[in-house]
Amino acid sequence: MAQIVLTNDLGRQFTGGETTLDMDVTDVRDLIRKLDQKFPGIAEVLQDGSMAVAIDGNLHQDAWLEDIGPTSEVYFLPAIRGG
Amino acid sequence: MGVDGNYKWVGKRTVRPDGTDKVTGRALFSADSSMPGMLIGKILRSPHAHAKIKSIDTSKAEKLAGVKSVVIGKDFPNLPNKTISIGILAANFSEMSDKLMARKKVLYDGHPVAAVAATTSAIADKALSLIKVEYQVLPHVIDVDEAMKPKAPLLHKKMITVGVDPAPTKASNVASRCEFGFGDLEAGFAAADVIIERTFKTKPAHQGYLEPHGAVVSVAEDGQVTIWCSSQGQFMVRSYCARLMQIDEAQIRVIPAEIGGGFGGKTVIYLEPVAMALSGRAGKPVKMTMTREEVMRATGPTSGTSIDVKLGATKDGKLTAGEAELRYQAGCYPGSPVGPGAMTAFAPYNLENVKTVGFDVVVNRPQAAAYRAPGAPMSEFAVESVIDEMAQKLGMDPIALRELNAAKEGTTAPYGPKFGPIGNEQCLEAAKNHPHYSAPLGPNQGRGVASGFWFNVGGESVASVNINTDGTAVVLSGNPDIGGSRASMAAMAAEVLGIDYDKVRPIVADTSSIGYNDLTGGSRTTFASGMAVCNAATDAVDQMRTRAAKVWDISPDAVEWSEGHARPAGPNAGDFEPMSLADIARTSAKMGGPITGRAAINAQGAAPGFGTHIVDVEVDPETGHVTVLRYTAVQDVGRAIHPSYVEGQIQGGVAQGVGWALNEEYVYGDDGCLQNTGFLDYRMPVASDLPMIDTVIIEVPNEAHPFGVRGVGEVPIIPPLGAVANAVSNAIGVRMTDLPLSPPKILAAIKNGS
Amino acid sequence: MSKHHVTSTVNGEPVEFLCEPQETLLDILRDQLDLTGSKEGCSSGDCGACSVTIDGRLVCACLVLGAEAEGRKIETIENMAEGDTLHPLQQKFLEEAALQCGFCTPGFLVAAKSLLDRNDNPTETEVRYWLAGNLCRCTGYDKIVKSVMDVAAEMRGE
Incomplete structure (x- = not known):
């Protein structure tokens, strides 16, 4: 199962503080859908463009179709803007 | 190809394709365009830092001969109060509209309250003087720590801090709180032999682009809008104008002018929607340009900050815990870069216990805009200062302490994920081995070292590669060329196509001539748009391989592309004379039509950049003046597509960082009005303030990019603040924590010893 | 207020223009003579983006009045290359x-x-x-x- 890590802010808002989860998912879109089933409302925040996701150390923004492997480490983090 | 290849054009110091226009005065920047019948637009700005607008009377201005239109806040659409993302940007259009033209209150000195368009500049000035605005002046607050106090004047009466549980019941100037980190801080500090706690302050710094904002806008009778302006993203201008003025994106064509510097400051708009409103009403094109005073009073600098850092280490130099609280000025509405500040603060280090908390605080200043590596220079300055002090307390060499604790591949970054391959250790090693680091110092001199980290970003990019029948190519991309990106695009396309660099002409296309591109920023252009150009060139190559295969009557898989020629892939493919790109292009009409390679991507896999800087300074004990004697900047860029422009970006970032550290600050009167609105008093470094800036380029390739690019532009502004402060502190024997390190502060520190 | 009639030499060519008393040489170069190579960065002589020479002397065009160009020789960036040869x-x-x-x-x-x-x-x-x-x-x-x-x-x- 992939290890999913949410930010402390997401934990506070949606999961009652839980930030590390093990989940069976295929890609980012699948992950968001399954997270939303568990924690209703979280999908809106995860896909309004304010959040990025790092899969095995690689940073992705707005990447529904990015694959998540069975042993991947997935971190949500705020989207990076830039100058 | 491949990230480790030997290249003909990538990595070479070619002459930039737009260069001749820029050394002859031919290049057209925003203020250089004109249209027949064009009017001049100007803005009336608030003289108060905080005030209610009781009334605005524009009747006299409207009657003045030569005045063709006048607009105030109520002439702009009211929009939903919600933050939405557009590409790599996020915006609240209700707030953005209020910043463009104040409605009920003015929130800073310089806030627009009305605008006019007239036949001449002089008439427009006269019209502004005839507009009567009645204000009720309110108490104001500028400093971030003052703004957080319970009795501070409130900018927004209903603002409840987001990110605090349970939500506060009382309004405050604190827009939001964010938190990052992991581990057990208490245990980490308990394991420390030495703990250092310090508070730091930095002043707002302006991006200082030489070209003031400017735009020429034409709204035709059928509603079609054409905008000539300089910005960091023509598509950003289009998206923002469409939403702010409530018209379709397809009705707006934004033609990018050359951009005279941005550094993040041109990722927002100030004039274009106002010019649209004026032009629409007048039925004529309108040109608006800011004066330098307007740029300083009313465009986004980056935040002033106040930062606490606590760092623990064992006596043999292992960092055990790091904690920081960051308080950033957002300006008049929420949106400081405190989030990235909190994420980057400890990023160069491998820490098991780390926590950063950030507060986004509104104050009576113009809205903070992005400035190179938004948020990072301040937080990393604070941490790098404490690292330097820790090295002193432990009796360790400051680079050795950094090496011992350096983040590397597999280290968990303070913001969550594990780092992939990164060049942090390589930068430290190169700095340590650089002759600069062991050169002797004289009296009153000090040396400072600091590291820096930035994420780099990807985002959406579109590119086309059009193969011409004479064997040349035109490359279309959609990012303004802010510092040599045309040269990089041309080099990458030439490399993939296998033709000469000067046979490739790169064009920055307007919003109606190419698909959507995120803006030039976040160090994304050479990475993301470069990836799109490579993919588009590869697409063109694939089409040409297919055509050669048809001519030879073999499978396209049996055709390879090298040095600009289609060739049989091996003896089994058959014995055919290689066909050059020009050979294939010449017959394109007969073989299915023009050859155009295309790519439209959301570039993923941006990889972080690290840098380490060394600086020597001399402090004049009589005057407190600091002379920068020597500077060396080491940075991992992944791959330097054009080394000269990579060096230039690093050198420019250093100069800006040195200015931030030593000279640049905003000076406010008791009335909350800005007092230094020009370059004479807002003192950016000039040529005589700086030495040569030595650069060392490290290349740890980013596997996600065809040539290994990470990005360059953000990292180099981060280390100078800490490096200069460390150098000055070491020169005078007093830890300096309050930037800028102006002579009076240094003299006081020498005198008081603290 | 009436405009001044000014006769001057710009980049070797004789020019005549009418200017308001408050108009700067930079305004004239950019807005009347279409020589937009000289840039306006500050209008206060602090940035040098409008550097030109008057009778061989380096000045900021934003600090010179248009009327002061009378009888003078002005050289701008547009005349630095000779024909198709860059300086x-x-x-x-x-x-x-x-x-x-x-x-x-x-x-x-x-x-x-x-x-x-x-x-x-x-x-x-x-x-x-x-x-x-x-x-x-x-x-x-x-x-x-x-x-x-x-x-x-x-x-x-x-």
Whole structure:
């Protein structure tokens, strides 16, 4: 199962503080859908463009179709803007 | 190809394709365009830092001969109060509209309250003087720590801090709180032999682009809008104008002018929607340009900050815990870069216990805009200062302490994920081995070292590669060329196509001539748009391989592309004379039509950049003046597509960082009005303030990019603040924590010893 | 208020223009003569982006009134190349990447040429102080200063 890590802010808002989860998912879109089933409302925040996701150390923004492997480490983090 | 290849054009110091226009005065920047019948637009700005607008009377201005239109806040659409993302940007259009033209209150000195368009500049000035605005002046607050106090004047009466549980019941100037980190801080500090706690302050710094904002806008009778302006993203201008003025994106064509510097400051708009409103009403094109005073009073600098850092280490130099609280000025509405500040603060280090908390605080200043590596220079300055002090307390060499604790591949970054391959250790090693680091110092001199980290970003990019029948190519991309990106695009396309660099002409296309591109920023252009150009060139190559295969009557898989020629892939493919790109292009009409390679991507896999800087300074004990004697900047860029422009970006970032550290600050009167609105008093470094800036380029390739690019532009502004402060502190024997390190502060520190 | 009639020589060509008393030479160059190579960065003589020469003397065009051009010879960036041959400074700036955004570049080139016209062997310090009236926010001045010194050496035949 992939290890999913949410930010402390997401934990506070949606999961009652839980930030590390093990989940069976295929890609980012699948992950968001399954997270939303568990924690209703979280999908809106995860896909309004304010959040990025790092899969095995690689940073992705707005990447529904990015694959998540069975042993991947997935971190949500705020989207990076830039100058 | 491949990230480790030997290249003909990538990595070479070619002459930039737009260069001749820029050394002859031919290049057209925003203020250089004109249209027949064009009017001049100007803005009336608030003289108060905080005030209610009781009334605005524009009747006299409207009657003045030569005045063709006048607009105030109520002439702009009211929009939903919600933050939405557009590409790599996020915006609240209700707030953005209020910043463009104040409605009920003015929130800073310089806030627009009305605008006019007239036949001449002089008439427009006269019209502004005839507009009567009645204000009720309110108490104001500028400093971030003052703004957080319970009795501070409130900018927004209903603002409840987001990110605090349970939500506060009382309004405050604190827009939001964010938190990052992991581990057990208490245990980490308990394991420390030495703990250092310090508070730091930095002043707002302006991006200082030489070209003031400017735009020429034409709204035709059928509603079609054409905008000539300089910005960091023509598509950003289009998206923002469409939403702010409530018209379709397809009705707006934004033609990018050359951009005279941005550094993040041109990722927002100030004039274009106002010019649209004026032009629409007048039925004529309108040109608006800011004066330098307007740029300083009313465009986004980056935040002033106040930062606490606590760092623990064992006596043999292992960092055990790091904690920081960051308080950033957002300006008049929420949106400081405190989030990235909190994420980057400890990023160069491998820490098991780390926590950063950030507060986004509104104050009576113009809205903070992005400035190179938004948020990072301040937080990393604070941490790098404490690292330097820790090295002193432990009796360790400051680079050795950094090496011992350096983040590397597999280290968990303070913001969550594990780092992939990164060049942090390589930068430290190169700095340590650089002759600069062991050169002797004289009296009153000090040396400072600091590291820096930035994420780099990807985002959406579109590119086309059009193969011409004479064997040349035109490359279309959609990012303004802010510092040599045309040269990089041309080099990458030439490399993939296998033709000469000067046979490739790169064009920055307007919003109606190419698909959507995120803006030039976040160090994304050479990475993301470069990836799109490579993919588009590869697409063109694939089409040409297919055509050669048809001519030879073999499978396209049996055709390879090298040095600009289609060739049989091996003896089994058959014995055919290689066909050059020009050979294939010449017959394109007969073989299915023009050859155009295309790519439209959301570039993923941006990889972080690290840098380490060394600086020597001399402090004049009589005057407190600091002379920068020597500077060396080491940075991992992944791959330097054009080394000269990579060096230039690093050198420019250093100069800006040195200015931030030593000279640049905003000076406010008791009335909350800005007092230094020009370059004479807002003192950016000039040529005589700086030495040569030595650069060392490290290349740890980013596997996600065809040539290994990470990005360059953000990292180099981060280390100078800490490096200069460390150098000055070491020169005078007093830890300096309050930037800028102006002579009076240094003299006081020498005198008081603290 | 009536306009002044001014006769002047700009880039070797005789020109006549009418100007308001408060209009600067920079306004005239950019708005009337379509010579937009001189840039307006500050209007207060602090940034040097509008550097031109008047009778051979380096000035900020934003600090000179249009009326003061009467009878004078003005040279701008647009006349620095000779025909299709770039001035050695222009060529060196291209080769050495001594520009990024390019906005300050015309001013730097005019100022640097003015230095080399007076001093064919400037020290680095002399170059830095001569160019201290020209602001650049992109380059950190490194490649600009090197280019000027390299051109000086080449023009001396070294």
